Amino acid sequence: MKTFLLPDLGEGLTDSEIVAWRVKEGDAVELNQPLADIETAKAVVELPSPYEGTIAKLHAAEGETVDVGAPLIDFELAGDEAPAPSGSDASAEDEPAPSPEGGPVATPADTVAEVRDAPAPEEKPEKVSVLVGHITVHGGKPTRKRRAWDVEPFTRQERPSGRPNRAMPPVRKLAKERGIDLQSVRPSGRDGLVTRADLEAAGTASGPQAQPQPASTREKVTGLRKHTAAAMTQSALTVPHAATFHQVDVTETLALARSGDASFLALASRAILLAAKRWPDVTAAFHADTMELERFAHINLGIAVSTDRGLVVASIDEAESMDALELTAAIKDRATRAREGSLTMAELTSSNITISNVGVFGVDGGIPILNPGESAIIALGAVRRMPWEHEGEIVLRDVCTVTVSFDHRVLDGREAAGFLADIAAVLERPALALAR
Template sequence: MSVVFRLPDLGEGLTESEIVSWKVAEGDEVALNQVIAEVETAKAVVDLPSPYAGVIRRLHAAEGDTVEVGAPLVEYDVEGAGGPFAPGGAPAPAAEPEPAVPEPASPEPAEPGPAESSPSPKEQGEPAAERVAMLVGSVQVADGRRPKRAARTFEQTPFVRQERRRVRAFPPVRRLAKERGIDLAAVVPTGEGGLITREDLERSAAGPAAPASRRERVSGLRKQTAKAMTAALAVPHAACFLQADVTETLRLARDLADDGAPSPTLLSLACRAILLAAKRTPGVNATFHADEEEIEYHGRINLGIAVATERGLVVASVDDADRLDATELAEAIAARASEARDGSIGVAALTSSTLTVSNVGVFGVDGGIPILTPGQSAIVALGAVRRLPWEHDGGIALREVMTLTVSFDHRVIDGREASVFLRDVGRMLERPALALARG
């Protein structure tokens, strides 16, 4: 009987998935729940198990194709020798083949040496017990008598001297090659009779030709990112910048790390400051609904962390981040980043964030203007920490300085609100005791 398996909804209301790779081919016999394909949807790569046991009759999509939810994906043959089913509807278990026992090799009889005595009459009258080779696990136990070792032979390879190609060039060309340090034997001649010309020297000095340009099909995560960034450009962006002295915050992170217990990081302390400031400026944790002409102010703060993976950039959400302290935030951020990089993160964690932080400082840059994640009103970029001459206690001192940037949806918040929010974050990073005292 032929059965068609249609692509299911692998997430929350997703409409399509891309076939990353097939784990089976047409004609293969598969078991129930065997992984048959690797698919990507909403920036998550997941394994697709087989809902049937049987033989693959037809694959309806190729690797790299985008398949709509509900469209035919795999056609099975669930009857016959390829994949019989038990009477109850479950696949019948396959019989385990009995392990083949190899026949023992016939050893050559040992020749008695001059010092060996002849067997006794008793020994001659009783037949010797036959020792049979047997399998223990997957290791064959021999009968104790070693076969004769074949004599080793060595083939002699004659030495062949590599003869250098005879170089033909006029004296001016030879002199030019010597001045430029070019080995004439390595130059491909184009002159008559194998003559090396000046043009050949120039070509050799210029090196190999530049590689040809190439084009790649946009798919998977890059395709999803392109759609999101194109949609984001429809939002009126604006940005504010602030340089903050984070020396005290760094000192706090080091002091807490010396305890040996789990401790916060500079990133988690900065995120903690952003979360506290967001409660005082709720517009940075909101969504503008253009069709309804409404602004939705979210009650929860699901903090999205931009994570660079081998497949591209993803935003992994730490839900209810405002309920976590800095140490718990550090652990949650590390766990989400690890899941994003190994591809085990769920779809919900990739779509639930309401406010995003991008730590571009890990790449050694001072800052940038990040693009809003669709549906969000703000994104904060953290730049690299630089030791700079800075005004401190009425004098100039070397201090640890970080550039903070906030991009925001100007339909939701204006420049004053964005500046108040960013200044609030900067004050807490300059004097982290404020966060403890005021919350």
């Protein structure tokens, strides 16, 4: 019997939620076969099996939060054998046998002498399975050897038809609030997940719910929302935030976006990247423990994406090397995979400056809190048609409020204002944004 403890999946987490089990008790599993979908602070990931054997016991149910280091699964390992008898349990077969010719029986002393004179048997190394690769033990001393993987990928067996419906935490919450039984809903999501649209369809088909709704409900904050709450609290309490605003005439940028293949957000991103080259400290990181300022060789642009699980910042690495069309494709890719929960850990942690397009929610602007480890975040407000002075006349123009929130330990007011003014200059003359 081997007990598998929930590991830290690389984010420094203290716990994770079991979204869905891929196996059940009694199932035979292979090494690295997916065991469960685990919700971490930033994504839903597959947990691979560290052993080959049989599932003896699952220590947690779906939807339950498990502490890192707590028992998760008991395995009956393949090839487990009972220990050989020893000491007083030795059978009569262990007694010395008479010689075939009826000669004298070999005494223990004679046996010891023969063993001493005989050559030592070749020591066989012992293999010990671990989570990644394996360890070979020679003479009681472990040495690690990289595992040679088979080229044929593992094919997961189809789940039994009787498996309960599954859903992401926000959908489960909505179903609970509306009194809808998930098992009565026909799922349409990826891997058989019940989606918000499925609940809407089920509610329309069944009509108004007869059960009265409670005055209030409580739900434990876990996963991404728990991580975001802690990170934003830490950022707000430890970083001296300051902000500067500017209303920008984006008429030409908006017209360019409508007439071409580059999105407005991609053109605005190009403006930010060009301005950041002139003000490199906006992408620097301040290390308070050592009082050092770390500057980076590339600009990794973070895109804030709102998902059902909460806010995610997806990074586009080395964004300064991309043109507007490449940025358009990259932003679309990151936003899609952020909502699917399929971004890699590197894509969720490598940004050094962030842009938040709050205008898509219909607001004119705001003061965003810095993404931990970064020195600047830019908020784009909604584009409004309003009277504006243009070439000596008052005319209707498309105007957007741009906000730069910054770490006052890294940037002062002059640098932040200069950075914002350069962003505005490019947005007012968007042809500059098309240049590399």
